[in-house]
Amino acid sequence: MTISENVPLTNYSTMHLGGSAAYLCEVTTRMEILEALTWAQQRTLPVIMIGTGSNIIWRDEGFAGLVIVNKILRFELFKEDETNTYLTIGAGEPWDSVVARSVQAGLSGIEALSLIPGTAGATPIQNVGAYGQDISQTLVTVEAFDTQVGDFVTLPASDCGFGYRTSRFKTTDRGRFYISGLSLHLSALSPTPPFYPAVSEYLSQHGINAPSSATVREAVVAIRSAKLPDPSVVNNTGSFFANPVISGGQLAQLQADHDTLIPHWSNDDGSVKLAAAWLIEQAGFKDYHDAETGMGTWPAQPLVLVNEHANSTASLLAFKQKIVTAVQAKFNLTLEQEPELLPLK
Numbered sequence: 380m381t382i383s384e385n386v387p388l389t390n391y392s393t394m395h396l397g398g399s400a401a402y403l404c405e406v407t408t409r410m411e412i413l414e415a416l417t418w419a420q421q422r423t424l425p426v427i428m429i430g431t432g433s434n435i436i437w438r439d440e441g442f443a444g445l446v447i448v449n450k451i452l453r454f455e456l457f458k459e460d461e462t463n464t465y466l467t468i469g470a471g472e473p474w475d476s477v478v479a480r481s482v483q484a485g486l487s488g489i490e491a492l493s494l495i496p497g498t499a500g501a502t503p504i505q506n507v508g509a510y511g512q513d514i515s516q517t518l519v520t521v522e523a524f525d526t527q528v529g530d531f532v533t534l535p536a537s538d539c540g541f542g543y544r545t546s547r548f549k550t551t552d553r554g555r556f557y558i559s560g561l562s563l564h565l566s567a568l569s570p571t572p573p574f575y576p577a578v579s580e581y582l583s584q585h586g587i588n589a590p591s592s593a594t595v596r597e598a599v600v601a602i603r604s605a606k607l608p609d610p611s612v613v614n615n616t617g618s619f620f621a622n623p624v625i626s627g628g629q630l631a632q633l634q635a636d637h638d639t640l641i642p643h644w645s646n647d648d649g650s651v652k653l654a655a656a657w658l659i660e661q662a663g664f665k666d667y668h669d670a671e672t673g674m675g676t677w678p679a680q681p682l683v684l685v686n687e688h689a690n691s692t693a694s695l696l697a698f699k700q701k702i703v704t705a706v707q708a709k710f711n712l713t714l715e716q717e718p719e720l721l722p723l724k
Contacts, residue, residue: 380404380405380406380411380414380415381404381405382402382403382404382415382418382445383402383403383404384401384402385399385400385401386399386400386402386403386446387399388400388437388441388442388446389437391403391429391432391437391446391448392432392435392436392437392616393431393432393433393496393610393611393614393615393616394436394614394615394616394686394695394718395614395686396436396437396439396686396689396690396691396692396694396695397436397437397438397439397441397692398437398438398439398440398441398442399441399442400441400442400444400445400446401424401441401442401443401444401445402419402424402444402445402446403445403446403447403448404445404446404447404448405447405448405450406447406448406449406450406451406471407450407451407452407471408451409451409524409531409559412428412447412449412451412524412557412559413524415445415447416447416524416526416557418445419444419445424443424444424445425442425443425444425445425722426444426445426446426447426557427442427444427445427446427447427721427722428446428447428448428449428557428558429446429447429448429449430448430449430470430471430497430498430500430501431473431496431497431498433496433497433501433610433616433617434496434497434501434505434616434617434717434718434719435616435718435719435720435721436616436692436695436718436719436720436721437692437721438692438720438721438722439691439692439693442721442722444722447557449470449471449498449500449558449559450471451469451470451471451472451500451559451560452469452471452472453467453468453469453472453560454466454467454468454469454472454477454480455467455468456484456486461567462566462567462568463564463565463566463567464484464486464564464565464566464567465519465562465563465564465565466481466486466562466563466565467560467561467562468499468560468561468562468563469499469500469559469560470498470499470500470501470558470559470560470561471498471499471500472498472499473497473498473499474492474495474496474497474498474499474501474502474507475493475494475495475496477489477499478490478492478493478495478596479493479596481563481565481592482592482593482596483593485567485591485592486565486566486567486592487565487566487567487568487569487570487591487592487595488512488516488517488563488564488565488566488592489512489514489517489563489565490512490570490592490593490595490596490599491509491510491511491512491575491578491595491596491599492507492508492509492510492512492513492514492599493596493599493600493603494599494600494603494604494607495507495509495617496610496617499560499561500558500559500560500561502514502518502561503515503518503521503539503541503546503548503558503561504546504548504549504558505544505545505546505549505717506541506542506543506544506545506546507544508543508544509599509603510574510575510577510578510599510602511573511574511575511578513541514563515536515539515541515546517563517564517565518536518539518561518562518563518564519535519536519561519562519563519564520533520534520535520536520561520562521533521534521536521539521556521558521560521561522534522558522559522560522561522562523556523557523558523559524556524557524559525555525556526554526555526556526557527555531559532556534556540552543621543624543652544621544717549719553723554723569589569590569591569592570590570591570592570595574590574595577598577602578595578598578599578602581598581601581602582594582595582598585598605679606679606680607677607679607680607683608677608683608685613677613685614685614686614687615677615683615684615685615686616684616717616718617683617717617718618655618680618682618683618717619682619683619684619699619716619717619718620655620659620682620702620714620715620716620717621655621714621715621716621717622652622653622654622655623652623653623655623658623712623713623714623715624646624650624651624652624653625650625651625653625712626649626650626651627645627649627650627651629651630643630651630653633710637710641653641654641657642654642657653712655682655714656680656681656682658706658709658710658712658714659676659681659682659702659706659714660681661709661710662702662705662706662708662709662710663705664676664681664701664702664705665678665681666678666681667681668687669698669701671697672689672694672695672697672698673686673687673688673689673690673694674686674687674689674694674695674698675687684698684699684702692720696720699716702714
């Protein structure tokens, strides 16, 4: 394991902004995680572990500690019976590769999470979800180094504190765990409806009446490719804002105040999730290009902020604030940022 000094972090975030890390290393095994953490502890340095940087933004001042880039690979299938299969994966596995390989094995459970950038280890942190699925629906356990215990532990999904785009790894126990792997429970049965509206529409248009996990993946890949830029080509971190969750009463009042139907989805607990992209578009930021900050919104999806020619994270945050302020003024709703701004303060 090599520890490098004064490493620019622009190449460790798909937004390609931010300062430098005092130290940076890559780990490919659990023991290298322990070695890196011990090295940092001996020098009283803070530590941040990342994957590909597809859901993080670095501050302009950089990070005066050790950045650990997780590259632990593993993909093992255990077939329990004709229906149930368990998948164990390393935290550094590219997530879309995991989805593709599971679908190729004829398994369902994560096919709607296709084409989401980043690594497998990042999925539990934010309870990654899309098109009607999220990781908490299939996750069985998370393996991680627990800094309080001083050893590797295995956490069941029930102990992960999952919520909409959140978990204990992001909230109450932020910074406590360094995820090394996870296991998922997948099925050999075909996916069953109801499907997310956009997926249903794609399947109907293509005459697919009995979809497999492969055809659902095909649908999601087509939908995402049409709407979202590839972060390896266009500087972005995917959806920049979470969809606001409000009560049914709040929705009724908003629709009455604005005399329009607001795109939304009903949650099982009676709450309602609004389409943040629609709110942003209504606030005047569809296909928006901001000369002042060098930022813009993606033409096919205003939820995605694109670094067109910004040269600082401060510029990105200034553009973000313009959108937040406009949506707040129009709808009295505050959009919440999805990608993490690091280091935390």
